[in-house]
């Protein structure tokens with residue numbers, strides 16, 4: 001019975017987070033479901049990139065609904081470039097900190113970053129080819145991935161730190 005209740009609670013939380021991600025328009029809408037890392041440079045990056053990912057969702061929505069204007073296409077292109085540039089900058093920030101920390105999670109963490117870069121590049125290619133139906137099907141994927149990454153391996157690497165030993169939790 002207890003596990004059933006816990007399971008239901010878990011499902012409800014997942015549905016709730018999904019709904020927030022689907023309906024969010026600004027950082028304030030999603031800030032509550034994104035973990036703080038307590039390194040100001042990293043938290044700042046997380047906030048900025050989240051806003052770019054939300055901007056991307058809005059523009060994809062607009063383009064899908066009828067507003068395939070030159071202006072919206074141009075904006076979409078600009079957002080993709082900003083996402084790619086900023087992801088690169090942010091991942092470099094995290095890499096430097098992981099090196100300083102000698103993080104045991106570094107290898108796995110950098111692999112995730114590489115997968116994400118490839119995902120954005122692929123979406124951008126599809127966008128440039130006018131394959132909006134594919135991009136729109138993936139509307140949430142950039143934001144979803146990003147939030148899961150922050151709450152998952154970013155949190156483990158920079159806050160929990162020695163998750164391999166499972167003994168200590170640092171919250172500085």
Ligand SMILES: [Fe+2]
Pocket residue numbers: 042046090094150154
């Ligand atoms: Fe991050």
Ligand SMILES: [Fe+2]
Pocket residue numbers: 094109113149153154
């Ligand atoms: Fe990361």
